[in-house]
Amino acid sequence: MIRLDYEIIANIIEPGAKVLDLGCGDGELLTLLREKKGCRGTGIEIDDGEVMRAIEKGVSVSHGDIGRDLDVYADKRFDYVILNESLQQIINIEKIIDEALRVGRYVIVGIPNFCHIRARIQLFFHGRVPVTKSLPYKWYNTPNLRFLSLRDFRSFCCEKGVKIEKARYLAEGQEVSLCTNLLADAGIFVLSRG
Amino acid sequence: MRGRDRLVLKKRVNNMTFVETQYVNFSETLTLKSGAKLSPITVAYETYGALNADKSNAILICHAFTGDANAAFFHKDAKKPGWWDDMIGSGKAFDTDKYFVICPNVLGSCKGTTGPSSIDPKTGKPYGLSFPVITIQDMVSLEKRLVDHLGIKKLLSVAGGSMGGMQSLTWPVMYPDLTHSSIVIAACHRHTAQQIAFDEVGRQAVIADPDWKGGDYYGKAIPKSGLAIARMIGHITYMSEMSMEQKFGRKLVDKEQLGYSFATDFEVQEYLEYRGQSFVDRFDANSYLYLTKAMDYFDLTEGGKKLTDVLQRVTADFLVISFTSDWLYPSHQSQHLVRSLKANDLDVSYVELKSDYGHDAFLVEFDDQTRIVSNYLAKVVKERVERA
The missing domain is CATH 1.10.1740.110 (Rna Polymerase Sigma Factor; Chain: A)
Incomplete structure (x- = not known):
């Protein structure tokens, strides 16, 4: 079964599009996009084990920090730049989003919602930093550096003059559209320079 | 880790097959990068596996500094197999059941191909220092002759580590249409002051x-x-x-x-x-x-050119590998190459493998390299040969 976030992203992207996946992991999404959509794509991944798994899948991938080589690409070199489940682990978010919007016509950002209702309950009633299915880490071992809600991300885009072309929200493996900042555990945003 | 275990089981020497070095003589003059001319030239080489009907499965292996044409398998009476026997053979990274693997000895060496210890036909004595100074580009020109001689129009890949990587990088720069891909391991595009x-x-x-x-x-x-x-x-x-x-x-x-x-x-x-x-x-x-x-003279950006400009005519796909503890050809050199390939919109995969073996890692870390190279070659076949 295909992960819902991958399915949503695959549905957003047009056939044959040129894709750059920042933080591509084992290359599963790029493989899906190649097989279902005929996309030409490449990825960047920091973990060497994941890089090798991606190469095993026949994905073009390079090993390193997400932002490392973005500056070498010409403007609008890609149709889509994907930052799925990687944005929350980045230090210089503004610069990366800016560069991603420069090299891609569209940028797809998938983020977990740190203000989901289950997280809020743990925070409010238990006085604990939340640990949930979509945020499974403890405070001392989380790879996440940025803790944001879906609303935080929407207002970030508004402040930076980034247009949200589309937004899709996921909860428990289904799409939701109401009270998203409370009920969705993740959001997928399609961004452009407008 | 399952993949890894499977490959560990595969570690075996190619022990049932003996190979022999072959020789070909080229009488036509080779004009070197320096302008000097050299003829005649003998090239020592070995081949493993079989060339397929449309001659689309040939891979050229370029050896490192002191290597030779015996990249894999045993010579009769030899105690040790070829220098990359872990990587070349049936079911290995360069799978001789699928690919036709060619490994020539480089120009200037002393392992069968013409070099300073060869007899100069004009004097009947070894060349010694009257042998012209050669470059990586000259090695590649001679390898091109061998590939032509074998009737191969386009290589599936050119691969090598260290000085071999300098050659495999130079191949698609000098002959953009003659290889589908290049595998550059623990190498660089120019020798630094330290090197x-x-x-x-x-x-x-x-x-x-x-x-x-x-x-x-x-x-x-x-x-x-x-x-x-x-x-x-x-x-x-x-x-x-x-x-x-x-x-x-x-x-x-x-x-x-x-x-x-x-x-x-x-x-x-x-x-x-x-x-x-x-x-x-x-x-x-x-x-x-x-x-x-030859290695010290190696600089693809010679004359103040930018590497991105030098790579402009290149059409090949690239696989670049470096090793964390390699301080002779440090990863940043490979990363610089990768950046320039990306800037030219070329298809490139890069991985920096963890290893404590230093520069020697490319000869030793066959486990990870096998995973990477075998799958990479399968991708090249699928995307560049079968699709065409």
Whole structure:
């Protein structure tokens, strides 16, 4: 079964599009996009084990920090730049989003919602930093550096003059559209320079 | 880890097959990068596997500095198989059930291809220093002749580590339409001051040996001590601090305490001496000078060009591999290459493998390299050959 976030992203992207996946992991999404959509794509991944798994899948991938080589690409070199489940682990978010919007016509950002209702309950009633299915880490071992809600991300885009072309929200493996900042555990945003 | 276990089981020498080095003579003059002309030229090479009907499965393997054409399998009566036997053979990274693998000895070497120890037909004596100074580009020009001779129009891939990686990188730059892909391992696009410096110390050691005699030592005493010292320096740069510490530490040779003399105390001394001595029996001192010079002259950006401009005509896909502890050809050189390939919109995969073996890792870390190279080649076949 295909992960819902991958399915949503695959549905957003047009056939044959040129894709750059920042933080591509084992290359599963790029493989899906190649097989279902005929996309030409490449990825960047920091973990060497994941890089090798991606190469095993026949994905073009390079090993390193997400932002490392973005500056070498010409403007609008890609149709889509994907930052799925990687944005929350980045230090210089503004610069990366800016560069991603420069090299891609569209940028797809998938983020977990740190203000989901289950997280809020743990925070409010238990006085604990939340640990949930979509945020499974403890405070001392989380790879996440940025803790944001879906609303935080929407207002970030508004402040930076980034247009949200589309937004899709996921909860428990289904799409939701109401009270998203409370009920969705993740959001997928399609961004452009407008 | 399952994949890894499977590959560990696969580690085996290609022990059932004997191979022989083949030779081809080219009488046509080769004009070198320096402008000098050389003819005739003999190329020693070996091939493994079978060329398919449409000749689309040929892979050229370029050897490193002191390597030779025997990349895999055994020569009759040999104790050891070829230098990359872990990587080439049935079911291995360069799978000889699928691919036709060619490995030539480079120009200027002493392992069968024409070099300074070959007989100059004009004089009937070994060339010595009258052999022209050669470059990586000249090695590639000669390899191109061999590929033509074998009737191959386009290679599936060119692959090599270290000096072999310099050649595999140069191939698609010089001949953009003649290879689908290039695999560049532990290499660079230009020798840095530090790399030149290490080579220079090695050359000076050879030249300072009174037996070197301006390169005219054939048939007489060879410059053993100079060449051995050069090799010792080389070996230090091929290892890492960690691998030396693990292998030798401060272990003493056959003694409980320090000898308070200049005899051999430490195992690392004994190892370097052994490596140096065994090298002089198998390698020509003049070839040492010529090949290190070729590497030192290697700079694809020669004349202040930008690497991105140099790569403009390239159409091949690339796989670039470096190793964390390689301080002779450090990862940042590979990363610089990767950036320039990306800037040219070329398809490139890059991985920096964790290894404590230093520069030697490309000869040793066959496990990870097998996973990467075998799958990468399958991708090239799928995307570049089958689709066409």
